[in-house]
């Protein structure tokens with residue numbers, strides 16, 4: 074349902090966020106190319122989540138701009154950004170409590186399509202909503218869990234349902250803040266394999282602390298430190314950058 078044309082390049086220009094005297098983001102200018110698997114890494118408190126919140130419209134920047142496909146979206150409310158194809162994962166805990174996976178995804182699809190009514194009546198009248206939901210669940214290897222209550226599922230599966238709900242909005246750009254946080258490593262690998270198989274025209278921007286996952290999955294990496302961009306490059310360039318090693322070694326010594 075994106076209203077954006079073919080250009081879905083996401084770009085920030087001099088983005089800053091100030092909390093009192095503290096600069097959580099300082100002059101961040103980045104470009105996210107369509108179809109990129111772009112990781113945002115950096116030590117704790119580097120400003121990564123703040124940056125994502127500035128992109129989604131959860132926070133307004135103190136200065137700077139956000140552009141999507143050339144359009145200045147800095148002032149747009151969150152739902153308008155979703156409407157233009159930029160989505161972050163929803164928190165399953167706060168949404169759709171007590172529903173099955175299929176019901177939750179069908180509801181999200183109905184909302185995207187603007188099918189307003191009591192949702193189960195809507196779904197009964199639109200079997201194609203169920204078809205779309207089942208196809209999406211198949212992509213995420215969740216078909217077998219379609220009738221499970223989301224809350225009773227394993228944590229890793231719940232994260233996948235959150236991604237399914239985000240994908241139900243048909244995003245052009247998917248923003249993920251530590252999608253694998255708190256789930257066992259076998260499941261997090263599975264989750265990233267699913268993400269790797271998303272259509273190539275979807276841009277994925279993700280924050281991740283597990284460097285194994287970052288280097289396996291990302292084709293572009295931005296390193297943030299102290300609210301600023303330290304450097305950006307291909308995984309090979311980042312792996313070879315002594316400044317990046319210093320940041321992470323310094324952090325390890327601190328710990």
Ligand SMILES: Nc1ncnc2c1ncn2[C@@H]1O[C@H](COP(=O)(O)OP(=O)(O)OP(=O)(O)O)[C@@H](O)[C@H]1O
Nearest residue numbers: 092095096097115116117118119120121122123124
């Ligand atoms: N609402 C807020 N009010 C005041 N300070 C904030 C607020 N949100 C974030 N900060 C501060 O901004 C800094 C950057 O936080 P942020 O969560 O963006 O970092 P991060 O890189 O995502 O860290 P982590 O990897 O630990 O999640 C932190 O020092 C944090 O305390």
